[in-house]
Amino acid sequence: MTQTAQATNEHPMAEWLRMDRMPHIWCSTCGIGIVVTCFTEALKKSGIDPNTVAIVSGIGCTGRIAGYIRLDSFHTTHGRAIPFATGLKLGNPRLKVVVMSGDGDLVAIGGNHLIHAARRNMDITVICVNNFTYAMTGGQVGPTTPTTAYASTTPYGNYENPFNLPRLAASSGAVYVARWTALHLRRLTKSIGEALHKKGFSFIEVVTPCSTLYARKNRLGSGLDLMRFYHDSSEIEHHAELEKINIEFQKKIVVGKFVDEERPTFIDGYNARMKEVFGDKFKEYGEENGQN
Amino acid sequence: MVPTDPQGVLTGAHFLDGDYACAEGAMAAGCRFFGGYPITPSTEVAERITQRFPMMNGIFIQMEDEMASMNAVLGAAWAGKKSMTCTSGPGFSLMMENLGLGVMLETPCVVVNVQRGGPSTGLPTLPGQADMMQARWGSHGDYEIIALSPNSPQESFDLMVDCFNLSERYRVPVLFMMDECVGHMTERVVIPSAENILVEERRYTADPPDKHLPYKADENLVPPMTPTGKGYRFHVTGLTHDERGYPVINADAQNKIVRRLVEKIRKNAADIIMLEEEQVAGADVVVLSYGISSRVVIPAVEKARSQGVKVGTMRLITVWPFPEERIREIAANVNSLVMVELNLGQVFLEMDRCARGQCKTFLVPHCGGWVHDPEDIYNVLMEAAK
Ligand SMILES: Cc1ncc(C[n+]2csc(CCOP(=O)(O)OP(=O)(O)O)c2C)c(N)n1
Numbered sequence: 001m002t003q004t005a006q007a008t009n010e011h012p013m014a015e016w017l018r019m020d021r022m023p024h025i026w027c028s029t030c031g032i033g034i035v036v037t038c039f040t041e042a043l044k045k046s047g048i049d050p051n052t053v054a055i056v057s058g059i060g061c062t063g064r065i066a067g068y069i070r071l072d073s074f075h076t077t078h079g080r081a082i083p084f085a086t087g088l089k090l091g092n093p094r095l096k097v098v099v100m101s102g103d104g105d106l107v108a109i110g111g112n113h114l115i116h117a118a119r120r121n122m123d124i125t126v127i128c129v130n131n132f133t134y135a136m137t138g139g140q141v142g143p144t145t146p147t148t149a150y151a152s153t154t155p156y157g158n159y160e161n162p163f164n165l166p167r168l169a170a171s172s173g174a175v176y177v178a179r180w181t182a183l184h185l186r187r188l189t190k191s192i193g194e195a196l197h198k199k200g201f202s203f204i205e206v207v208t209p210c211s212t213l214y215a216r217k218n219r220l221g222s223g224l225d226l227m228r229f230y231h232d233s234s235e236i237e238h239h240a241e242l243e244k245i246n247i248e249f250q251k252k253i254v255v256g257k258f259v260d261e262e263r264p265t266f267i268d269g270y271n272a273r274m275k276e277v278f279g280d281k282f283k284e285y286g287e288e289n290g291q292n
Numbered sequence: 293m294v295p296t297d298p299q300g301v302l303t304g305a306h307f308l309d310g311d312y313a314c315a316e317g318a319m320a321a322g323c324r325f326f327g328g329y330p331i332t333p334s335t336e337v338a339e340r341i342t343q344r345f346p347m348m349n350g351i352f353i354q355m356e357d358e359m360a361s362m363n364a365v366l367g368a369a370w371a372g373k374k375s376m377t378c379t380s381g382p383g384f385s386l387m388m389e390n391l392g393l394g395v396m397l398e399t400p401c402v403v404v405n406v407q408r409g410g411p412s413t414g415l416p417t418l419p420g421q422a423d424m425m426q427a428r429w430g431s432h433g434d435y436e437i438i439a440l441s442p443n444s445p446q447e448s449f450d451l452m453v454d455c456f457n458l459s460e461r462y463r464v465p466v467l468f469m470m471d472e473c474v475g476h477m478t479e480r481v482v483i484p485s486a487e488n489i490l491v492e493e494r495r496y497t498a499d500p501p502d503k504h505l506p507y508k509a510d511e512n513l514v515p516p517m518t519p520t521g522k523g524y525r526f527h528v529t530g531l532t533h534d535e536r537g538y539p540v541i542n543a544d545a546q547n548k549i550v551r552r553l554v555e556k557i558r559k560n561a562a563d564i565i566m567l568e569e570e571q572v573a574g575a576d577v578v579v580l581s582y583g584i585s586s587r588v589v590i591p592a593v594e595k596a597r598s599q600g601v602k603v604g605t606m607r608l609i610t611v612w613p614f615p616e617e618r619i620r621e622i623a624a625n626v627n628s629l630v631m632v633e634l635n636l637g638q639v640f641l642e643m644d645r646c647a648r649g650q651c652k653t654f655l656v657p658h659c660g661g662w663v664h665d666p667e668d669i670y671n672v673l674m675e676a677a678k
Contacts, residue, residue: 087371
């Protein structure tokens with residue numbers, strides 16, 4: 001990863017980005033960069049050794065995060081970031097494994113992996129960038145597109161019901177669940193910090209503007225207009241009743257930290273069970289099993 | 293190569309079926325991660341491993357499907373583990389996209405397919421050898437793969453060690469193409485002591501992070517691995533990429549990466565290909581087979597020889613890459629080449645192609661569900677000898 005000293009001087013985040021890959025592919029006013037900034041801020045503050053952090057992404061605009069962030073990073077296949085991350089974490093429990101991907105990636109094609117990783121309380125952090133659409137492929141309807149919203153494959157408006165992501169994650173077993181928008185920089189950063197320190201499956205939904213596709217198809221204005229909408233329409237309600245926080249088209253967005261609890265992780269459960277069965281003969285599986 | 297970790301080695305003489313022997317071979321080879329999804333007739337591989345892993349610091353996870361299994365295996369490999377999964381036809385189909393990711397990221401790992409009859413759900417409990425072309429071409433795009441096929445429980449053990457070693461040496465997923473017969477056949481299996489099981493250790497880069505290029509290949513066309521969690525801050529992607537591992541979306545980059553992925557196997561084919569030949573010199577007919585079919589061939593060959601036909605045999609232990617040069621050489625010196633396999637002509641097509649019209653070629657077909665009747669093979673041998 002060669003990086004010029006000059007670049008380091010030029011950009012305040014150069015240490016965290018692959019400057020030799022700039023410019024990035026994201027449109028201006030896209031919210032994904034904001035999530036990257038909040039993530040790196042949170043990581044800086046967390047005290048976690050960045051060399052032990054691995055980023056896993058699937059495919060999509062958000063999936064490109066893995067290519068720009070200067071950490072060990074894996075750009076996998078569409079929908080499969082979570083199982084790849086599961087293998088990484090179990091293969092080397094010393095790693096702090098973070099999945100960053102889009103809503104289509106994590107909840108449509110990868111939805112089964114999301115609920116199972118939450119059920120297992122796999123010790124990883126998942127940050128889901130929800131732009132209400134499949135951006136990379138040109139603005140198709142997705143599992144989070146609000147009912148009635150337009151997309152390239154719902155030219156007459158969406159007639160399906162979207163997932164309520166915090167509710168899905170929480171009911172599947174996530175021990176940390178939050179939702180913010182790209183406007184909530186401080187709170188999102190704090191939330192990512194908490195998730196990084198949380199043992200178990202943590203899930204953060206970030207509602208982000210896609211002005212090129214979602215906003216344009218729905219005549220919602222510029223990126224700035226979307227941020228203004230988040231400002232006017234989001235309401236912080238920690239521990240809100242999750243069945244009441246569905247996102248409806250251009251209606252109130254309830255944000256906050258909804259779940260923060262403790263539960264044994266997959267590896268905890270495994271170790272506890274094997275100890276019961278084998279007693280002292282069993283050597284706990286843990287950080288010392290990271291092999292390289 | 294170095295002697296393996298004794299923790300995974302169950303030294304001694306055992307009475308095991310091919311699935312269990314496969315599991316023992318994996319553990320003896322140093323496999324310490326298994327991610328899989330149950331499917332007949334491969335499940336016993338997973339069951340054996342989950343039973344024995346706790347005592348050797350291995351970690352087993354039953355994933356939610358085969359797409360997840362394949363990815364977990366890749367993730368664990370990048371975390372430093374020797375890792376594997378096992379499946380059968382339907383699951384093998386689901387693994388294909390991410391097998392391609394394994395090829396593209398150059399990830400060492402092993403995928404076992406205990407073949408049953410297909411298409412679709414087909415014959416869950418009965419044998420087939422009809423996934424052979426899927427093994428070769430199943431994921432989209434151009435690539436080369438390694439596939440081995442055992443014909444006994446003993447070989448199921450031995451070849452699993454080879455599978456892991458080849459996957460480490462060439463940084464490619466290796467496919468272990470068993471069939472239900474070998475998987476469920478119980479025979480004597482002798483497991484050597486750990487000092488006598490040599491394993492290929494993962495070869496990591498010697499370069500410091502600031503000098504390191506994750507996909508800069510050595511003279512063997514294989515790049516050393518980059519360790520995760522060691523400050524390399526590296527990137528890998530399933531997109532077409534350069535030596536830095538960065539995506540490059542153009543024909544030039546595509547040409548470089550695809551050619552190297554293919555060439556690293558083709559150029560090293562002599563090291564990868566394992567064959568068993570018998571009485572090929574001077575033969576008029578050479579019969580090719582692999583897996584269970586290679587055992588069904590024996591009575592037919594003996595009967596034809598008793599009739600005065602000069603029959604040689606070749607068993608493909610490595611099916612992919614295909615022993616192209618050797619087949620061409622043999623084809624120049626025989627009347628006929630005969631392929632016996634449990635499908636309607638898959639590896640046969642390769643044999644026929646490599647013969648290049650130098651001799652006649654015959655297929656003894658079978659749709660699977662059972663093995664060939666040796667009499668059918670005998671009849672074709674006699675026809676081939678004419
Ligand atoms: C198996 C497979 N199916 C389809 C695609 C095409 N594809 C690429 S990205 C994408 C959707 C991305 O949407 P999302 O995950 O919401 O991410 P975004 O681009 O909005 O950030 C699709 C369908 C693919 N790459 N692989």
